[in-house]
Amino acid sequence: MFLLISLCMCGLLLRGDAQDQAVMWRGNDRSGQCQYTFTVPSPIEASCSQTTGPEVDSLKARVNMLEVTVDRLTTAYPGGTHAAGGPPTAGDRGSSWQYRPPGFQELKATVTEVPAPGSDGSTGCGDLISVGEPVTHRKADNIEGKYGVWMQDPEPVSPYGSNMIWRIDTIGSDVRKLFGYKDMEQLSKGFPSKVLLLPEQVESTGATVYRGSLYYQRRRSRTLIRYDLASETIAARRDLPHAGFHGQFPYSWGGYTDVDLAVDEQGLWAIYSTSKAKGAIVISKLDSHSLEVKKSWETNIRKSSVANSFMICGRMYTVASYTAPDTLINYMYDTATSQGKALRIPFKNLYRYNSMIDYNKAQRKLFAWDNYHMVSYDLRLGHQHAI
Known part of the structure; x- marks a missing residue:
């Protein structure tokens, strides 16, 4: 699961030569809730001369997309499938995910948890x-x-x-x-x-x-x-x-x-x-x-x-x-x-x-x-x- 989220972050947040400069942390905040914290150096600005502008707006949009995708992944992960081609909802339990943001390579992964032997007639091998x-x-x-x-x-x-x-x-x-x-x-x-x-x-x-x-x-x-x-x-x-x-x-x-x-x-x-x-x-x-x-x-x-x-x-x-x-x-x-x-x-x-x-x-x-x-x-x- 952590690997999938990491891959998704790379696809959403990083472009070109800035990809290998991103840094991410995962930990609990003061209230005990899990938070993901990351930094992405700007490929075009040496210092921040303003707090708004197209680059900041673009970053905010990508962060919003990231939050939505992480929410979908954490909802979908427990196991099962969701409707093909459609995003998972809170009631879905998909074990696969697919996301295709414009301009980025498609990432696709499948994680299967093998059931206990005999629960569905399978041998349960893996x-x-x-x-x-x-x-x-x-x-x-x-x-x-x-x-x-x-x-x-x-x-x-x-x-x-x-x-x-x-x-x-x-x-x-x-x-x-x-x-x-x-x-x-x-x-x-x-x-x-x-x-x-x-x-x-x-x-x-x-x-x-x-x-x-x-x-x-x-x-x-x-x-x-x-x-x-x-x-x-x-x-x-x-x-x-x-x-x-x-x-x-x-x-x-x-x-x-x-x-x-x-x-x-x-x-x-x-x-x-x-x-x-x-x-x-x-x-x-x-x-x-x-x-x-x-x-x-x-x-x-x-x-x-x-x-x-x-x-x-x-x-x-x-x-x-x-x-x-x-x-x-x-x-x-x-x-x-x-x-x-x-x-x-x-x-x-x-x-x-x-x-x-x-x-x-x-x-x-x-x-x-x-x-x-x-x-x-x-x-x-x-x-x-x-x-």
């Missing part, structure tokens, strides 16, 4: 724009919970509902306990409604739940396991081809995080590396039933150089640091285009030791495990195009 402040839900009770993974099935299957929370504490010589909580409130109170003993030990914090199954890496191996939560049995197992394991290609914090399983709008993924990739992150799309690799992508970012990663809409995002209180989501790889790019999206490690980050598409949140604490982050996804 670029990651921002990550909110961390919200703490629970602190683990003992040393076994310094690192861990907590999950919520985005497509639950009976007998467990959409509110069910699953948790694994991952420190110990025999990590096999899976705790289930009927909702977030019971998690915060520490009252599990279900405790399952997994038939195979869990390796690190890369597990996830999807469509009624727990997916995890078996300890000291590249074997992936699909554990059916309803029958409490192993439904599938398969080696992830050539994947490093047990400390060969972990994230920067270590913890045997060689294989990281993730779920997004497109299904089940594995994030790992191989000797052939020389430590660079490999992303594989998995069949959620058989665990077979359907397609793989090799990125140009080393797995050991990032603290963690997660998938949203077929795109992998990496987090730069697991200890810095103010770090960045610093890289994105899009499997649709097979292209990666650097990012600078702020991200906070509230407790300064983040060992697990996963995306939940149903909640549109990131779940994380930060130094004994189970925390979540709200996300903002969207598309922005300018012509």
